[in-house]
Amino acid sequence: MSSLKNRVREILEELGIENWVKNTQVMGDEVILDVVSPSPAMHERKRLEQALKVTFSEQLPEAKLKLNITVETPPEKQEIKGNEIPGVKNIIAIASGKGGVGKSTVSANMAISLQKMGFKVGLLDADIYGPSMPTMFDVVGEQPMSVNVGGKSKMKPVESYGVKLLSIGFFANTDQAVVWRGPMAAKALNQMIRDAHWGELDFLLVDLPPGTGDIHLSIVQQVPITGAVIVSTPQTIALVDARKGVGMFQMEAINVPVLGIIENMAYFSPAELPENKYYLFGQNGAKNLAEDLGVPFLGEVPIVQSIREAADAGRPAALQDNTPVSNNYETITQNMIVSLVERNDTLPPTEAVRITTMAGCSPAKK
Ligand SMILES: Nc1ncnc2c1ncn2[C@@H]1O[C@H](COP(=O)(O)OP(=O)(O)OP(=O)(O)O)[C@@H](O)[C@H]1O
Numbered sequence: 001m002s003s004l005k006n007r008v009r010e011i012l013e014e015l016g017i018e019n020w021v022k023n024t025q026v027m028g029d030e031v032i033l034d035v036v037s038p039s040p041a042m043h044e045r046k047r048l049e050q051a052l053k054v055t056f057s058e059q060l061p062e063a064k065l066k067l068n069i070t071v072e073t074p075p076e077k078q079e080i081k082g083n084e085i086p087g088v089k090n091i092i093a094i095a096s097g098k099g100g101v102g103k104s105t106v107s108a109n110m111a112i113s114l115q116k117m118g119f120k121v122g123l124l125d126a127d128i129y130g131p132s133m134p135t136m137f138d139v140v141g142e143q144p145m146s147v148n149v150g151g152k153s154k155m156k157p158v159e160s161y162g163v164k165l166l167s168i169g170f171f172a173n174t175d176q177a178v179v180w181r182g183p184m185a186a187k188a189l190n191q192m193i194r195d196a197h198w199g200e201l202d203f204l205l206v207d208l209p210p211g212t213g214d215i216h217l218s219i220v221q222q223v224p225i226t227g228a229v230i231v232s233t234p235q236t237i238a239l240v241d242a243r244k245g246v247g248m249f250q251m252e253a254i255n256v257p258v259l260g261i262i263e264n265m266a267y268f269s270p271a272e273l274p275e276n277k278y279y280l281f282g283q284n285g286a287k288n289l290a291e292d293l294g295v296p297f298l299g300e301v302p303i304v305q306s307i308r309e310a311a312d313a314g315r316p317a318a319l320q321d322n323t324p325v326s327n328n329y330e331t332i333t334q335n336m337i338v339s340l341v342e343r344n345d346t347l348p349p350t351e352a353v354r355i356t357t358m359a360g361c362s363p364a365k366k
Pocket residue numbers: 096098099100101102103104105106127130132209210264265301302303304305307308309311312
């Protein structure tokens with residue numbers, strides 16, 4: 001073995017990442033490393049890349065380092081079993097209870113965060129009262145195409161930023177209020193799930209309409225939802241509705257695991273006074289609710305002007321690289337995945353069969 005290759009091996013051992021390096025090639029002064037990152041998170045990959053570059057430039061300045069960093073793919077055994085929608089591994093409902101708390105903004109940014117982590121993501125905008133995804137993903141006016149799959153005509157979701165998208169807004173005139181009764185809305189949504197060609201998806205996020213009415217009951221009974229995420233502001237009246245939302249998913253007839261609660265609009269910090277936090281809607285309300293109900297708290301999102309601007313501009317804030325806002329969405333998304341994984345471990349055996357069908361969530365395991 002060349003002395004350069006020996007030095008490379010020593011450095012990798014010092015860094016404690018020798019097991020992550022699947023292939024080392026030394027050609028002259030060029031060192032090519034194929035590294036498999038155990039974390040799908042973009043910032044973890046960047047940190048790994050940075051650590052390698054700094055260490056090599058300090059300890060082996062003569063070497064020209066070339067890095068190929070990829071992400072570990074989930075092991076085969078985590079594949080979904082008994083899946084009701086072929087190719088779709090996890091269907092996550094995002095609900096609120098009260099309207100206007102930021103459920104759609106959270107859904108859009110969570111979809112982007114998952115996509116950035118390397119997952120295949122679909123987003124179904126089921127908000128029949130105010131479908132906002134076409135705007136948030138800058139695809140207003142686009143229409144899903146029809147494709148022939150196995151002799152059947154299927155809807156091809158519109159794709160934006162790597163996320164496959166279907167929205168009630170693609171079919172309804174946005175100037176008209178869409179007033180659909182529960183079964184009708186549920187049927188339309190069911191078609192958008194089953195008669196669409198989603199292809200292989202790790203996650204299909206469903207942005208539900210606000211509230212806990214009969215529409216929700218129809219949807220959650222017809223669509224095999226893997227888990228639900230509840231979004232609330234810390235305000236008392238929003239929390240009352242969020243509690244109802246959790247209760248609805250936990251009803252015996254529905255029995256969808258609640259993966260956690262996200263506190264949106266948790267506080268406001270003016271740009272000129274970033275240390276000051278103003279708790280406009282109250283403090284820690286959703287966090288306390290999560291504790292009270294014994295469901296995971298997935299994190300808080302402050303009120304940030306750029307989140308609103310990014311949504312209106314059709315470029316969700318999570319698309320930014322390594323900003324406090326995008327990192328925060330990434331952390332919340334990871335917490336959601338961790339919650340999905342933990343459910344498998346903690347639910348009683350009678351539920352295990354159902355819950356093991358929630359596969360596809362292992363990449364967040366650290
Ligand atoms: N963290 C945030 N910071 C700043 N603005 C936000 C934040 N979250 C949401 N908003 C803004 O608040 C408004 C409501 O958000 P959004 O449409 O996501 O709520 P929703 O709960 O989905 O509403 P609906 O009840 O209509 O479905 C939007 O203008 C959005 O851009």
